[in-house]
Amino acid sequence: MGNFSIRTENLKKNFGAVKALNGVSFDFSAGLLHGLIGSNGAGKTTTMRLLAGLLKPSSGRISYYSEGQPAALSELRPSLAYMPQQASLYPDLSIDEHLEFFRELYRLEPEVYARRSTRLLNITRLDKFRGRRAGQLSGGMYKKLGLMCSLLQSPSVLLLDEPTNGVDPISRREFWEMLYDLAAEKILIVVSTAYMDEAERCSRVHLLDSGHLLASGEPRAVLKEAGASGFEELFVRQGAQK
Amino acid sequence: MNRTLTAFIKKELTQTLRDVRMRALLFGAPIIQLTIFGLALSTEIKNIKLAVVSQPGDAVFGRVADSFYASGWFVRVGCAPGEDPYELIASGRADAVLLAPKEGLARSAERGDGKMQLLVDASNSTKARAVEAYSKNIIAAAAAREYGARGEPALKFDVRVLYNPAMESSMFLVPGVMGMLVCLITIILTAMSLTREKEMGTFETIVSAPLSDAEVLLGKTVPYILLGLADAALVVLAGYLIFGVPVRGPLWQLALAALALVVNTVSIGTFISTVARNQQQAMLGGFMFLFPAILMSGIMYPVENMPKAVIAAAYLDPLMYFVRLIRNIMLKGGDAYVLWTNLGALALMAVFAAGLAYKRFRQTLN
Numbered sequence: 001m002g003n004f005s006i007r008t009e010n011l012k013k014n015f016g017a018v019k020a021l022n023g024v025s026f027d028f029s030a031g032l033l034h035g036l037i038g039s040n041g042a043g044k045t046t047t048m049r050l051l052a053g054l055l056k057p058s059s060g061r062i063s064y065y066s067e068g069q070p071a072a073l074s075e076l077r078p079s080l081a082y083m084p085q086q087a088s089l090y091p092d093l094s095i096d097e098h099l100e101f102f103r104e105l106y107r108l109e110p111e112v113y114a115r116r117s118t119r120l121l122n123i124t125r126l127d128k129f130r131g132r133r134a135g136q137l138s139g140g141m142y143k144k145l146g147l148m149c150s151l152l153q154s155p156s157v158l159l160l161d162e163p164t165n166g167v168d169p170i171s172r173r174e175f176w177e178m179l180y181d182l183a184a185e186k187i188l189i190v191v192s193t194a195y196m197d198e199a200e201r202c203s204r205v206h207l208l209d210s211g212h213l214l215a216s217g218e219p220r221a222v223l224k225e226a227g228a229s230g231f232e233e234l235f236v237r238q239g240a241q242k
Numbered sequence: 243m244n245r246t247l248t249a250f251i252k253k254e255l256t257q258t259l260r261d262v263r264m265r266a267l268l269f270g271a272p273i274i275q276l277t278i279f280g281l282a283l284s285t286e287i288k289n290i291k292l293a294v295v296s297q298p299g300d301a302v303f304g305r306v307a308d309s310f311y312a313s314g315w316f317v318r319v320g321c322a323p324g325e326d327p328y329e330l331i332a333s334g335r336a337d338a339v340l341l342a343p344k345e346g347l348a349r350s351a352e353r354g355d356g357k358m359q360l361l362v363d364a365s366n367s368t369k370a371r372a373v374e375a376y377s378k379n380i381i382a383a384a385a386a387r388e389y390g391a392r393g394e395p396a397l398k399f400d401v402r403v404l405y406n407p408a409m410e411s412s413m414f415l416v417p418g419v420m421g422m423l424v425c426l427i428t429i430i431l432t433a434m435s436l437t438r439e440k441e442m443g444t445f446e447t448i449v450s451a452p453l454s455d456a457e458v459l460l461g462k463t464v465p466y467i468l469l470g471l472a473d474a475a476l477v478v479l480a481g482y483l484i485f486g487v488p489v490r491g492p493l494w495q496l497a498l499a500a501l502a503l504v505v506n507t508v509s510i511g512t513f514i515s516t517v518a519r520n521q522q523q524a525m526l527g528g529f530m531f532l533f534p535a536i537l538m539s540g541i542m543y544p545v546e547n548m549p550k551a552v553i554a555a556a557y558l559d560p561l562m563y564f565v566r567l568i569r570n571i572m573l574k575g576g577d578a579y580v581l582w583t584n585l586g587a588l589a590l591m592a593v594f595a596a597g598l599a600y601k602r603f604r605q606t607l608n
Contacts, residue, residue, distance in 0.1 A: 052450050082450040086443025092257045104249030105451045149447070 003067050004076060004156045004188050005030040006051060011060035013046050020046040022211040023060065028204075030065075031186035033179060035202030035219075037193060037231060042208040044192035045085055048161040051190065052082040078106075081155035083146050085162045085192075091135025095126055098134060098149055106153040113152070120148045123178055140171025147178065158182065160191045164198065176201050196231040207231070209238055246453060250461025251468065254435070258469065267431075272423045272473055273480045279419040280412045280485050287372035292316040293330050296342035303347035303358070306384045307340060315376050331363045338362045338373050351389070405573045412485045417568040418541030420477040424500065425507050425561050426532055428470040432511025433524040436462055441520055455604050463508050463599075470504035471497070478572075491576025499567040502588040506560040509595035516602040535561045560595075563588045 006028040013021040021043045028034050028051075036044045049055045050062060053073045064071045089098060103113045121127035124144040129137070134145060143163055150158060160179075164172045176198070183189055183203070191202065199205050200219045207214040207222065215222045219231075228234040258264045294307040310316045319336045321327075327339040341359040343350035350356050360377055364370035406413040439445040439462075448458060478496065481487040489496060510531060518524035538545065538552060539561035545553060556562050563584040570580040 049446075052446075054446055054450060077450075078452040080450070082446070084443045084446045086446075088443045088447045090253070090257060090442075090444060092260050093253065097253070097256060101249050101253045102451075104245050105448070105453060107245060153452075 003030045003186070004071075004079065005065045005068075006157070006188070006190075007063045007065070008050075009061050009063070011047075011050065011062065012058045013043075013050060013055065014058045019211050021050075021057075024208070024211070024213040026206055026213070026216065028188060028190055030188050031183075032188065032203045033183040033201075034188070034190045035193060035199050035205045036190060036208060037196065037199045037202075037205050038208035039194055039235065041210070042194075043211040044194075044208060045161055046211075047208070048082070048085075048159050048190070048192055052080065052159050053077070054082075076157060078153070079156040080159070081150035081153060081157070082159045083150045083161060083163060085165065088146055089134040089142065089149070092133060094131050094133050095121075095137075095145055095148075096130045098145060099152060102149045102152045108152065116152055116154060120151055123181070124148050125174075138171075140167045140175070143167055143171070143175065144178075147175070151182070156187050158187055158189045160189070162192050162194065164193060164195065172198075196235065199231040205231075207234070209235070214238060244457070244460075246457050247460055247464060251465045254462070254465035255469070258431075258435075258465070264431075268427065268469060268473060269476060272427065272477050273484075275423055276416065276419055276477055276480050277484055279422075280416045280481075286409075286411050287369050287376075288315060290316045290369070290373055290376075291319045291335065291337045293319040293321045293327070293336040293339045294342070295321065295325075295327050295339060297344065297346055300342050300346040301348070302351070302388060303342040305388070306347065306358070306381070309380055309384045309387075310340065310377070313376065313380055315372075327361055331361055334363075336363075337369065338377075340377075356385075413487055413573060414569070415541070416481045416485050416487045417572045418539065418565045420474070420481060421503065421539070421561055421564045421568055422536050422541055423477055424470055424474045424503060425535065425564075426528075427473055428466055428504055428507040429511040429514070429532060430525060430528045431469065432463065432466045432508045433514040433518065433528050434521050435466065436512060436515035437518050437521050437524040440515075456600070459512070459600055459603050463512055466508050466511070467501075467504050470508065471500055474500035474504065487572060489572050490574065491571035491581075495571045495576045495581055496568070498585060499564060499571060499588070502585060502592050503560060503564040505592040506588065506595050509592065509599040512599040513595070513602055516599070516606045535559050538562060539565045541565055558591075560588055560591050563591070 006026070008024065008026045010023045010025055011021055012019070012023050024043070024047070026047070036047060038044050046055065050057055064073055064076045066075060093101070099113075099117050103117075108116070121130070124147070126141060126144060126148065129141065134142060137145060147160070147163060150160075164175055167175065172195075179189060179191065179201075191198075193199070199207075202219060204217065205219050205222055206216045215226065217225075223230070223234065226234050226237075228237065258268070292310055294303075294310075296303045296307070311318055316338075319330070321330055321336075321339075327336075327341060330336040330339050339361040341361065343355070343357060347356065347358065358381075360373075362370045362373050436445075439448070453461075478489060482489065511528065514524055514527040514531070518527050534555075537543070538548070538556040538559045540556070541561075545556050545562060548556065566580065567584045567588070570577055570584070574580075
């Protein structure tokens with residue numbers, strides 16, 4: 001498994017007259033669980049799509065590193081998994097059919113697939129529902145299946161765009177426990193979320209507001225520097241200052 | 243076969259065939275539409291309402307009138323003695339009225355006149371022309387029957403109608419309608435499938451996977467080429483079973499023609515999906531192509547009758563080449579010149595359409 005990291009410098013992205021990102025610089029270092037925190041329209045999804053190579057920046061640059069050495073996105077691609085914010089599954093296909101489809105997309109060997117799918121089905125506790133179609137799963141189960149499809153290739157970089165959006169609190173907790181397990185395997189995880197309580201679960205947070213980066217660092221250090229007791233307070237205060 | 247391509251084919255076919263509505267669209271709709279089009283789009287004019295006005299006791303005229311009804315084209319419309327024949331036409335009770343000479347047809351013919359009058363409602367010109375043509379033939383046959391050699395023309399000719407001896411319009415229309423249905427289903431299905439993936443967000447998952455652009459494009463189009471070919475086979479079978487439309491040429495020619503058409507239509511569907519933002523736009527885009535393509539294809543109206551500018555545009559219509567091909571193969575047995583010229587044109591268009599779709603698709607991905 002490669003040790004990947006991503007850095008951006010003065011990254012800008014415009015959609016016509018709308019400035020989605022206004023010169024942001026991130027350092028997503030390897031082996032950490034990064035949280036991209038911000039309210040709706042902050043620029044989280046745009047950042048995720050830029051990192052995944054689905055969009056090209058209007059200006060600025062994104063640099064990828066493997067074992068500390070510069071690497072092209074194409075080198076990173078086989079080890080990069082991206083789970084979009086929108087429902088990214090096929091309602092008519094069952095859990096098993098999803099896994100089989102992604103097995104072929106990632107060209108996994110049968111024994112590798114068998115080992116990983118068994119493990120993922122156990123972790124997500126979806127093994128009892130393998131024949132159930134995605135359209136018939138609950139919100140939490142649906143997100144877990146999405147994550148499972150992303151994890152099937154055993155990525156070194158995992159980009160999750162608001163994975164817990166619309167998920168009940170118990171499923172959210174289970175989801176974060178899964179992310180902690182993955183972070184323990186030293187893979188780079190970037191999770192975007194609008195839930196402020198989730199910010200404190202990350203090892204690094206990057207606070208975005210209207211396309212600007214407000215702060216970056218360890219959650220407690222960021223709060224301490226801002227003199228806030230929580231991220232919600234920090235964002236409310238930021239809103240009041242506007 | 244490539245693992246990724248196999249996975250895409252399996253996934254697309256599972257998704258498409260699992261949905262009851264899609265199954266109905268793919269396999270039910272073509273048969274229903276073929277039947278309706280084959281029956282409704284008839285160029286034959288039948289059931290012409292004919293009234294006859296004559297003096298009582300005009301036996302010769304009575305026999306002539308009977309031969310009209312015996313022909314199968316006309317149906318009898320009764321009229322009261324002294325009723326105005328123009329009123330019969332104006333009210334729509336009759337499409338045509340056959341009027342006998344006042345002194346009777348026999349006496350009139352004896353004088354060397356023998357002139358009857360046929361009033362025809364030409365508010366529908368197609369119908370009026372058909373009534374005129376049928377009537378001339380019936381009168382000529384009746385004259386020959388009543389007056390023997392006197393009715394015979396000096397010059398004779400024997401007409402042999404080839405490929406469709408009964409001149410059934412279904413023989414002419416059904417092969418064209420097959421092309422139209424395959425075109426409609428493959429364009430709409432491909433355009434909507436790709437746009438649906440974009441709308442659902444699954445497209446982002448696919449394009450962020452380690453796949454080449456060509457793999458993604460082939461994965462999303464090959465399943466619909468296969469479904470289009472299956473549909474083509476289904477409508478050929480339905481045309482044979484329902485309308486008795488034969489396949490006189492070799493099946494490999496039919497398969498090649500269908501493949502060339504389906505590659506064109508799936509490429510057009512892919513191109514539309516790269517422009518459309520949602521499924522409604524994809525559907526609208528599909529129909530914006532389909533309506534002129536069908537009208538210029540020669541399925542219903544001969545291309546040669548169209549204005550020069552439209553004829554020039556028709557040469558860019560893949561459906562026109564396919565209609566020529568399929569009529570040639572199914573009805574004429576597959577003349578080599580017609581086959582290779584039209585298949586060549588269709589193949590060239592397929593290469594161009596696929597290239598354009600690939601270019602646009604790559605732009606969309608990037």
